[in-house]
Amino acid sequence: MSYADFLKRKAIFDPPTGLSELPDMPEALFEFQADITRWALRRGRAAIFAGTGLGKTLMELAWANAIHEATGRDVLILAPLAVASQVIREGEKFGIRAKHCRMQSEVETGITVTNYQKLDHFDPAAFEGVVLDESSILKALDGKTKARLIEAFQGTPYRLAATATPAPNDFMELGNHAEFLGVMSHAEMLSTFFVHDGGETQKWRLKGHAESEFWRWMGSWSVMLRSPADLGYDASAFELPPLRQEQHLVSADGEAPDGMLFALEAQTLQERLAARRSSVAQRVERAAEITPSDRPFVWWCHLNSESEALARSISGAVEVRGSDNEAEKERKLLAFIDGGIRVLVTKPAICGFGMNFQHCADTGFVGLSDSFEQVYQAVRRFWRFGQRQPVTVHYVASELEGAVVDNIRRKEQQAEHMAEQMVAHMADITSAELRGTQRRTDPYEPRLPMQLPAWLSEQKEAA
Numbered sequence: 001m002s003y004a005d006f007l008k009r010k011a012i013f014d015p016p017t018g019l020s021e022l023p024d025m026p027e028a029l030f031e032f033q034a035d036i037t038r039w040a041l042r043r044g045r046a047a048i049f050a051g052t053g054l055g056k057t058l059m060e061l062a063w064a065n066a067i068h069e070a071t072g073r074d075v076l077i078l079a080p081l082a083v084a085s086q087v088i089r090e091g092e093k094f095g096i097r098a099k100h101c102r103m104q105s106e107v108e109t110g111i112t113v114t115n116y117q118k119l120d121h122f123d124p125a126a127f128e129g130v131v132l133d134e135s136s137i138l139k140a141l142d143g144k145t146k147a148r149l150i151e152a153f154q155g156t157p158y159r160l161a162a163t164a165t166p167a168p169n170d171f172m173e174l175g176n177h178a179e180f181l182g183v184m185s186h187a188e189m190l191s192t193f194f195v196h197d198g199g200e201t202q203k204w205r206l207k208g209h210a211e212s213e214f215w216r217w218m219g220s221w222s223v224m225l226r227s228p229a230d231l232g233y234d235a236s237a238f239e240l241p242p243l244r245q246e247q248h249l250v251s252a253d254g255e256a257p258d259g260m261l262f263a264l265e266a267q268t269l270q271e272r273l274a275a276r277r278s279s280v281a282q283r284v285e286r287a288a289e290i291t292p293s294d295r296p297f298v299w300w301c302h303l304n305s306e307s308e309a310l311a312r313s314i315s316g317a318v319e320v321r322g323s324d325n326e327a328e329k330e331r332k333l334l335a336f337i338d339g340g341i342r343v344l345v346t347k348p349a350i351c352g353f354g355m356n357f358q359h360c361a362d363t364g365f366v367g368l369s370d371s372f373e374q375v376y377q378a379v380r381r382f383w384r385f386g387q388r389q390p391v392t393v394h395y396v397a398s399e400l401e402g403a404v405v406d407n408i409r410r411k412e413q414q415a416e417h418m419a420e421q422m423v424a425h426m427a428d429i430t431s432a433e434l435r436g437t438q439r440r441t442d443p444y445e446p447r448l449p450m451q452l453p454a455w456l457s458e459q460k461e462a463a
Contacts, residue, residue, distance in 0.1 A: 018044030018158065023066050028094045029058065032233035035434045036223050037062045040160055045181040047135070047222040048162040053358070053385025054225070054238065056162045057087055060131045061096045064111045067158050073128035075158075077113045080134050081326055082333040083354040084113045087133060117326060119149065129158035134354040136163040138176040150180050164380070165226055165419055171204055174218070183221050193217070219429030230423050231431050241361075242390040243383050247405040248290065250282040250398055276367060279398035280305050287366040287396050288313040291343060296336070296360035298344045300352070300378050302367030310366055311345045320346040336360075348374035357381040364394030368401075372411040 019041045025034040037059045040046040050056050064075040077098065079087055084100055091098040091111070098111035103121040114122065116137060124130070130153045132138070138146055138161075153159060161177050171194065175186035184192070193214040194204040206214055218224075229235035276283075284306060291297055291314050299317075301307040311319035318341045320332050333351060335341045337359065344351075352374055357363075363382055368375065383391040395405055 016043050018042045018046075019066070019070050021070070023069055026058070026062050026065075026094055026096065029062060030055065030228070030233075030237070032225075032228040032231060032434075033059050033062075037066070039223065039434050041066050043221065044157065045159045045183065045221065046161075047177045047181060048160070049165045049222060049224040050162070051226040051385070052164055052380045053387070054228070057090045057133065058094060060133060060160065060162050061087070061091050061094070061098065061111070063160050064098075064129060064131055065096050067129040068110055071128045071158075074107060074109060074126060075111050075129040075131065076122065076124075076127040077111060077131040077133055078116050078119065079113060080137060080354040081115050081117065082330040082351075083133060084115050085330060085334055086337075086354075086356060087113045115326065116145075116149075119152065124152040124156065127156060129160070130156050131159075132161045132163075132180065134163050135161035135177060135180070136173060137353065138180065139170075139173050146176070153180070154182060164377075165224060165422070177222070181221060215425040216429055219426050219433060222426075223430050223434070224423055224426050225430070226419060226423060230427055231434065232427075238385045240383065240385065241387050243379075244390060244392045245405050245408070246392065246394050248286050248394060248396045250279055250286050250396065275398045275400035276303065277305075279400070280309060283366050283396045283398065284309040284313055287364060287394075290364070290394060290396075292362060295362060296339075296342055296344075296357075298336075298346070298357060298360060298363045298381070300348050300363065300365045300367070301345065302347065302369050306367040307345050307347065314343050314345075316341075317343040317345050320344060320350055322347070322350055348378040352378040352381065355381050356384070356386075358384055358387045361387065361389035361391050362394075363391075364396065366396045368395070368397065372408065372415070375408060376412070376415070 022038050022041055025037060029037065033055050036048060036050075040048065040059075040063055048056060048059060050059075060077060064077060067073075067075050077084075077087060088098055088100050096111070098113050099106070099108055101107055101112050101114050101122075102118055104123050104126065107122075107126070112122075112127075132149075138149070159181050161180060171190070172186075175189045178184045178189055179186045190196075190204055193206060193210045195207050197203045197205055223231075225231055227235045227238055280303065287299060287310055291299070299307075299310055299314075301310065304321075307319050307321070311317045318332055318336070320329055324332070329350070332341065332344070333355065336344045337355075337357070339359075348369070348371075358381075360382055363379070365375065365378075379391075379393055383393075395408070
């Protein structure tokens with residue numbers, strides 16, 4: 001091996017392992033969607049981090065159909081509960097056949113769609129390709145399930161992961177995707193590009209000298225965009241509607257500390273939880289008052305007591321609970337989408353990821369967790385590309401919980417700023433990858449011949 005070959009082997013990137021001859025893309029795809037799908041097919045193992053409403057489902061179906069046509073073998077799409085049915089509907093809409101199956105014996109030639117919970121009912125070796133829809137679920141799964149998912153498809157030639165843009169600085173999520181795709185293990189990614197800040201076990205930051213190489217590595221196997229304009233495409237058809245956020249404060253029954261006349265605003269997590277528990281009745285009453293009677297609405301809760309009381313307080317409201325079986329959850333969610341249910345009451349952890357509720361433009365939180373991502377994802381079920389109405393989000397909180405909307409807006413601004421930086425880092429790299437241009441490299445070209453040390457030359461002569 002020459003020294004030049006040795007240096008090439010040390011470069012950190014993941015080579016394409018996909019299709020060399022690509023089929024025609026469905027006419028329904030926008031230009032940026034078709035380019036991303038073709039790139040993912042050439043890659044073979046790829047991730048698409050795209051904002052809500054940018055057509056990830058159609059790109060997944062087009063990718064899966066192309067793999068099936070090229071190899072003659074089956075492709076499996078894994079999706080969250082109830083989202084699987086939405087994938088089937090999307091395929092019917094654009095003429096791509098896919099079948100919703102519960103077990104391997106139901107599989108027919110072509111594309112199979114099922115829920116993540118049904119993975120153990122299928123034989124991964126029977127599929128040439130696999131798609132993870134809403135693949136951010138990797139970080140929400142327990143360690144055993146996530147390891148099972150990664151292990152089950154480590155030998156699958158074609159793999160696609162698709163989800164919304166990752167949470168800024170959530171390197172755990174990026175590592176999960178790299179590991180599932182077989183690009184690099186999570187531990188290898190951390191040791192190669194990051195340094196541990198100490199203290200918190202999950203607090204890592206990019207090594208200063210490795211930052212540009214990290215984003216180039218990311219650009220070799222993933223695409224990241226919040227709008228087609230991020231990659232230089234026409235975005236005139238992708239404009240978000242106005243978003244209005246309203247805060248409703250209710251009186252609190254909290255006790256005043258010793259020496260104080262009034263109860264104080266909650267400062268710690270425990271204090272905020274106590275404030276929420278003590279104000280359930282007042283918040284539920286206010287939420288029921290502001291629920292419209294003439295259009296769809298979704299209430300998001302944090303505590304079981306909130307969702308139970310709210311479902312009883314609103315005529316015709318239906319509660320989706322964690323204890324519902326899968327079929328019952330799916331029936332309720334699809335009934336809401338189809339108009340059979342007008343008011344839905346649930347939790348972000350149950351229905352906040354993957355669902356498309358853009359037929360509805362009104363939602364609210366009668367209870368908040370301290371997870372900004374759960375709030376963000378729940379709002380994005382409505383406020384997304386394709387939504388034609390202004391979206392209104394109501395936050396009902398106790399006076400002791402503080403300025404809820406201000407805190408959410410502050411976190412949202414921070415997240416948007418970080419997301420902009422992530423997209424900006426990858427934009428040029430991604431644009432070049434999508435359009436098939438040569439990826440930029442920094443080759444080592446020595447001007448002087450390499451000389452071996454005297455002691456090494458002597459050993460060589462002696463040998």
